[in-house]
Amino acid sequence: MTPSQGEPSRPDSHSRLRGARVLVTGASAGIGRSSARIFADRGAHLVLLARRLDRLRGLRDELRDRHGVDVRVFGLDVRDRTGVDDLVGKLASENLLPDVLINNAGLSRGLDPLHEGSVQDWEEMIDTNVKGLLYMSRAILPHMVEQDSGHVINVGSIAGHIVYPRGNVYNASKFAVRALTEGMNLDLAGTRVRVSTVDPGLVETEFSRVRFRGDDERAAEVYRGYTPLSPDDVADIIAYVAGTPPHVNIFQTVVYPTDQRSPYVLHRSSSNADEADT
Ligand code: NDP
Numbered sequence: 001m002t003p004s005q006g007e008p009s010r011p012d013s014h015s016r017l018r019g020a021r022v023l024v025t026g027a028s029a030g031i032g033r034s035s036a037r038i039f040a041d042r043g044a045h046l047v048l049l050a051r052r053l054d055r056l057r058g059l060r061d062e063l064r065d066r067h068g069v070d071v072r073v074f075g076l077d078v079r080d081r082t083g084v085d086d087l088v089g090k091l092a093s094e095n096l097l098p099d100v101l102i103n104n105a106g107l108s109r110g111l112d113p114l115h116e117g118s119v120q121d122w123e124e125m126i127d128t129n130v131k132g133l134l135y136m137s138r139a140i141l142p143h144m145v146e147q148d149s150g151h152v153i154n155v156g157s158i159a160g161h162i163v164y165p166r167g168n169v170y171n172a173s174k175f176a177v178r179a180l181t182e183g184m185n186l187d188l189a190g191t192r193v194r195v196s197t198v199d200p201g202l203v204e205t206e207f208s209r210v211r212f213r214g215d216d217e218r219a220a221e222v223y224r225g226y227t228p229l230s231p232d233d234v235a236d237i238i239a240y241v242a243g244t245p246p247h248v249n250i251f252q253t254v255v256y257p258t259d260q261r262s263p264y265v266l267h268r269s270s271s272n273a274d275e276a277d278t
């Protein structure tokens with residue numbers, strides 16, 4: 001029987017997001033900003049967080065004007081546990097708790113052998129990528145459990161599947177994201193709260209500029225001679241994962257650019273050989 005014969009049609013992934021409230025950490029750039037745009041395009045209301053509030057305000061105005069959705073922005077450093085708890089308390093009191101939490105805020109600092117690494121860089125990566133994700137999840141998950149619905153989507157990385165030279169602590173932080181996704185899923189068994197990771201390979205964002213502390217030449221070199229993923233490519237996948245029906249729980253999505261088949265196999269058009277160069 002076709003829908004035209006009387007059977008109700010199955011809602012598509014886009015329409016399931018209409019009217020949902022989606023919270024995105026790290027929405028001021030890259031994958032987080034693209035995610036905000038795609039969710040707004042699908043009619044979701046947003047809570048957008050990052051440290052650069054000026055950027056979030058610009059994005060809020062753009063999305064409200066273009067899509068007519070409700071967009072709230074807050075300056076937040078996810079490493080600030082009290083700040084996270086206070087903000088989630090405020091969201092609860094204003095009825096702004098999210099149906100979907102996207103733990104995207106993250107960064108890499110440096111690309112050094114472990115024995116030459118900067119302890120400060122390690123702390124920044126672990127505090128942001130692991131502890132920040134934990135603080136957000138610990139604050140929001142109890143509300144999801146209470147209402148017996150919700151979806152946490154963690155942005156991991158292929159760096160959480162395969163270790164590459166000099167990736168050490170960044171790799172460890174993304175392995176932790178993968179382990180925590182699995183752990184949350186196990187602990188949430190019996191509820192209807194879902195937890196997923198979306199794990200991309202090379203995506204052209206501000207990531208490499210941050211990793212190399214504003215060294216634009218070195219950052220541009222990371223993306224030379226091949227087609228990396230765009231932040232919109234990844235946001236599309238995040239939105240797909242979020243738009244699946246509530247009884248479907250995608251644990252992991254691993255996505256590479258077609259020119260990259262592993263951290264060790266990157267095909268650059270200007271080179272005759274595959275390179276290990278991240
Ligand atoms: P960008 O540098 O473009 O964006 C990072 C975002 O995270 C920014 O909005 C930044 O906002 C935010 N952020 C960083 N630190 C904090 C903090 N302490 N508190 C709040 N927000 C913070 O990078 P991407 O978009 O590429 O990175 C997004 C995620 O994707 C990260 O988790 C990254 O590890 C992951 N990833 C990236 C890949 C890539 O190749 N680009 C590949 C695989 C995974 P602000 O500075 O304003 O606070």
Ligand code: 8X3
Nearest residue numbers: 157158159201202278
């Ligand atoms: C970011 C991609 O290859 O630099 O997670 O680790 S990579």
